[in-house]
Amino acid sequence: MENDALATEAPYAPVTYGRRVRNDLEDTLPKPYMARALAAPDVDHPNGTTSHNHNGMTVLQQHVAFFDQDHNGIVYPWETYAGFRAIGFNPISSLTISVLINGAMSYPTLPVGWIPSPFLPIYVHNIHKAKHGSDSGVYDTEGSTGQIHTERTMAMTEGNRITYDFFGWITTKLEWAILYVLARDEEGMLSKEAVRRCFDGSLFEYCAKMKEGGHGKMG
Numbered sequence: 001m002e003n004d005a006l007a008t009e010a011p012y013a014p015v016t017y018g019r020r021v022r023n024d025l026e027d028t029l030p031k032p033y034m035a036r037a038l039a040a041p042d043v044d045h046p047n048g049t050t051s052h053n054h055n056g057m058t059v060l061q062q063h064v065a066f067f068d069q070d071h072n073g074i075v076y077p078w079e080t081y082a083g084f085r086a087i088g089f090n091p092i093s094s095l096t097i098s099v100l101i102n103g104a105m106s107y108p109t110l111p112v113g114w115i116p117s118p119f120l121p122i123y124v125h126n127i128h129k130a131k132h133g134s135d136s137g138v139y140d141t142e143g144s145t146g147q148i149h150t151e152r153t154m155a156m157t158e159g160n161r162i163t164y165d166f167f168g169w170i171t172t173k174l175e176w177a178i179l180y181v182l183a184r185d186e187e188g189m190l191s192k193e194a195v196r197r198c199f200d201g202s203l204f205e206y207c208a209k210m211k212e213g214g215h216g217k218m219g
């Protein structure tokens with residue numbers, strides 16, 4: 001009975017055998033249940049990305065800060081576009097993605113009123129309000145991160161679908177598809193480290209530097 005209390009699998013729910021719960025996090029990660037505000041840790045990086053400055057922002061704010069080109073706390077569609085160009089996406093993809101991202105995320109982040117802004121600004125301060133359903137759950141509703149265990153991302157985006165959450169299904173797929181295009185290796189694999197660094201935004205800084213140095217993958 002005592003062992004049952006710690007069981008992570010239920011015989012009558014085969015899905016709990018397929019989607020295993022890790023029980024070794026505490027070996028390397030202190031307080032794995034505690035959401036981190038400033039860092040995106042995993043078992044191999046218990047302190048997050050130490051080379052990356054959090055500037056006092058939540059991990060989700062750090063995720064989008066790269067796109068705030070003029071550092072005024074607002075990401076306009078043309079800044080999203082410039083950010084995507086800087087990390088190597090072509091003009092057509094960059095334009096399409098920036099219209100979709102700012103189109104979907106501007107409104108919930110607006111600081112005052114009910115009226116949408118025609119310029120589609122995204123307010124970094126309120127980015128936690130742009131969180132949607134059917135996601136990985138790594139970011140919590142305040143924009144902090146829990147532990148990241150993302151070995152099987154595509155299966156995860158299927159498995160995390162919330163019923164009738166069409167917006168969440170599509171947005172989550174899109175986010176993971178963009179990450180895949182950006183960070184896959186020669187064998188078409190997405191490394192766990194690329195995923196972790198996407199969460200805290202340090203991946204984008206890295207990709208922009210690579211692109212600047214002429215190592216950009218997407219030309």
Ligand code: HEM
Pocket residue numbers: 060063064067075080087101105122127128130131132133134135136137138139172175176178179180182198
């Ligand atoms: C190359 C650029 C980008 C990539 C690869 C990317 C990828 C991702 C990924 C993989 C997630 C995690 C989704 C999940 O937890 O299942 C995510 C979440 C998020 N991203 Fe991005 N993203 C990018 C750019 C942006 C931009 C420009 C913004 C807005 C300015 C943004 C806002 C968000 C928000 C608000 C979330 C939280 C969604 C949630 O957890 O519900 N991202 N992104």
